[in-house]
Amino acid sequence: xxxxxxxxxxxxxxxxxxxxxxxxxxxxxxxxxxxxxxxxxxxxxxxxxxxxxxxxxxxxxxxxxxxxxxxxxxxxxxxxxxxxxxxxxxxxxxxxxxxxxxxxxxxxxxxxxxxxxxxxxxxxxxxxxxxxxxxxxxxxxxxxxxxxxxxxxxxxxxxxxxxxxxxxxxxxxxxxxxxxxxxxxxxxxxxxxxxxxxxxxxxxxxxxxxxxxxxxxxxxxxxxxxxxxxxxxxxxxxxxxxxxxxxxxxxxxxxxxxxxxxxxxxxxxxxxxxxxxxxxxxxxxxxxxxxxxxxxxxxxxxxxxxxxxxxxxxxxxxxxxxxxxxxxxxxxxxxxxxxxxxxxxxxxxxxxx
Numbered sequence: 001x002x003x004x005x006x007x008x009x010x011x012x013x014x015x016x017x018x019x020x021x022x023x024x025x026x027x028x029x030x031x032x033x034x035x036x037x038x039x040x041x042x043x044x045x046x047x048x049x050x051x052x053x054x055x056x057x058x059x060x061x062x063x064x065x066x067x068x069x070x071x072x073x074x075x076x077x078x079x080x081x082x083x084x085x086x087x088x089x090x091x092x093x094x095x096x097x098x099x100x101x102x103x104x105x106x107x108x109x110x111x112x113x114x115x116x117x118x119x120x121x122x123x124x125x126x127x128x129x130x131x132x133x134x135x136x137x138x139x140x141x142x143x144x145x146x147x148x149x150x151x152x153x154x155x156x157x158x159x160x161x162x163x164x165x166x167x168x169x170x171x172x173x174x175x176x177x178x179x180x181x182x183x184x185x186x187x188x189x190x191x192x193x194x195x196x197x198x199x200x201x202x203x204x205x206x207x208x209x210x211x212x213x214x215x216x217x218x219x220x221x222x223x224x225x226x227x228x229x230x231x232x233x234x235x236x237x238x239x240x241x242x243x244x245x246x247x248x249x250x251x252x253x254x255x256x257x258x259x260x261x262x263x264x265x266x267x268x269x270x271x272x273x274x275x276x277x278x279x280x281x282x283x284x285x286x287x288x289x290x291x292x293x294x295x296x297x298x299x300x301x302x303x304x305x306x307x308x309x310x311x312x313x314x315x316x317x318x319x320x321x322x323x324x325x326x327x328x329x330x331x332x333x334x335x336x337x338x339x340x341x342x343x344x345x346x347x348x349x350x351x352x353x
Contacts, residue, residue, distance in 0.1 A: 005062050012092060013046050013060050019100055020056075025049040038082055043075060049102075054084040056102045059154075061091045064162045069155060069170065076152035089154035093162075101157060107146050110219045113139055117215055124208055129199050130191060133207070137188045140181070140211050147172060147218050150225065160185065180210055224257065228264035 017027045028035055028048040037048065037055060047058040057079050061067060067089070076087035088102045099106060108116070116139050123132035144163050145156040155166050164185070168178040184207050187199065 008092060009060060009062050012062070012090070016058070016060065016090065016100075017047055017049075020047070020049040023051070023100060023103060025051045025056075037085070040075070040078070054086075056086055056088055058088045058090060058101070061089065064091045064093050064155070064158050067091075069153060069166050073151075073153050073170070076154045080152055087152070087154055090157065093159060094157035095159060097157070107142055107149075107156075110146065110215075110222050113142055113146070114215055114219060117211060121208060121212075124204060129201065129204050133184075133199060133204055134188065134192060136207055136211055137184065137192075140184075140207075140214075143211070143214055143218060146222075147214075150218070150222055177210055177214070180206055221260075224260050225264055228261050231261070231265060 013029060017029050020027050026049070030044065030046060031048050033044075035048070036045075037050070040057070045057045046060045047056070049056040049058065057075075059072070072087070072089055079085050079087040086102055090101050094101075097106060116135070120132050120135040120139060123129075123135065141160055141163075144160070144167060148154070148156040148163065148167065151172065153166065153170060153172075155163055158166070164173070164178065164181055167173050168175070173181065180203075183203060187203065191199075
């Protein structure tokens with residue numbers, strides 16, 4: 001079984017490499033450290049593909065299960081700090097696409113997704129619920145894949161269930177959003193395959209609201225990142241120049257949005273090790289956010305502290321309490337993190353194909 005998996009893995013690498021070569025890319029398979037375009041710690045990609053002024057760092061897996069997406073997200077963010085470069089995760093279970101991974105984006109733009117949402121919403125208003133639901137699902141799935149790309153989570157080619165689970169586990173979807181998405185997925189499947197599925201009108205409206213909510217949040221963040229990227233290109237080591245750029249380009253933008261743009265710039269500066277060149281950036285960020293927001297955050301912190309102290313009791317001797325250590329003989333819990341991960345993966349693998 002192990003040999004078969006390795007064979008499939010190697011065949012996929014060779015097949016991909018050949019396709020990139022046919023598209024005019026210069027390709028390296030299993031490049032050595034001194035062949036890498038930039039430092040990647042101790043990481044060795046399966047493929048490096050370069051063409052003109054762009055490049056792809058590619059990892060190939062036979063399955064999307066048992067993948068540490070958090071580690072790969074950090075790697076993808078590191079790669080994205082180099083202009084023209086992108087990290088790609090390719091698995092044998094990826095959705096089918098006509099183009100090579102990373103060559104021609106087939107996803108609609110955020111503006112196109114927004115326009116489609118307006119059209120789907122009109123179908124719901126006209127009581128054309130079934131076509132509206134399927135149309136809305138395509139918009140939802142497209143938004144999930146675009147969001148994954150925007151936040152450097154290299155799962156945009158995963159089957160939708162894997163896509164949903166990872167976006168939820170990484171905090172891009174709340175538990176209520178994730179639960180609703182699973183309900184809608186169970187409705188979408190038979191409907192898409194021609195079966196009669198009685199649609200709950202409330203679920204349709206809830207789904208409509210979910211897609212509206214996510215589009216509003218993610219489109220806004222995408223625009224903020226675009227503005228931040230433009231400003232980053234204009235930055236110089238002269239802080240006065242930076243100050244002038246902020247004043248001229250962000251002067252008419254509301255304070256909170258300006259703060260989010262500056263936070264995005266700060267994150268990028270941290271990734272590139274340049275934050276110390278702009279020591280007063282945090283001061284500009286603090287100035288951008290309304291004092292009411294800061295006060296709200298402080299008040300929430302005080303509330304959390306009050307709630308936490310309410311559950312503290314000095315009369316309880318936790319060290320000698322029989323509750324502590326009651327599972328000390330459970331060998332399977334020696335590594336609690338691994339145990340939780342194993343239970344989660346086992347349950348998830350049973351939930352859906």
